């Protein structure tokens with residue numbers, strides 16, 4: 315698949331079969347994360363945590379649901395894998411560029427997930443709940459001083475990444491000529 319096709323076909327998958335991606339597919343997705351651009355090239359300020367532990371996934375879902383005051387919500391949609399992108403904190407000093415870099419890392423993983431036929435969804439809501447819960451953050455085993463920024467849910471899905479019709483006026487664009 316070429317890059318243009320992958321960008322067009324990528325979509326947020328919010329329904330998973332429960333089957334995890336193969337190790338080969340997950341490796342390719344993690345490799346794509348490492349190939350993302352980050353501000354100043356400071357790769358040492360970022361970390362990836364692959365969460366497959368069902369109790370931890372469940373706790374993150376509950377933390378996200380509680381944060382949004384929506385106890386019945388499943389903000390990870392039953393995905394069997396969550397890759398959390400963290401950055402060197404403290405949280406109060408994480409800059410716009412840091413969050414943007416974390417988002418670039420997630421988007422690279424999303425595009426590789428399309429290539430691998432693995433369902434994926436950017437996850438920020440549940441992470442907002444996670445960071446409020448230091449005991450749960452501790453279960454991620456992050457390097458000292460790192461703070462979760464965002465994540466991607468991954469898993470097999472019955473949905474297909476088909477070509478999408480996109481309204482190309484949906485982001486206002488002007489030109490200065």
Ligand SMILES: Cc1cc2nc3c(=O)[nH]c(=O)nc-3n(C[C@H](O)[C@H](O)[C@H](O)COP(=O)(O)O)c2cc1C
Pocket residue numbers: 324325326327328417435436437438439440
């Ligand atoms: C920064 C960012 C945060 C997002 N956070 C969530 C999230 O927490 N949960 C969710 O279901 N989708 C989340 N999304 C997915 C968006 O809702 C989705 O990309 C958008 O509605 C467009 O739909 P599409 O991804 O299917 O093209 C997020 C997307 C981005 C870029």
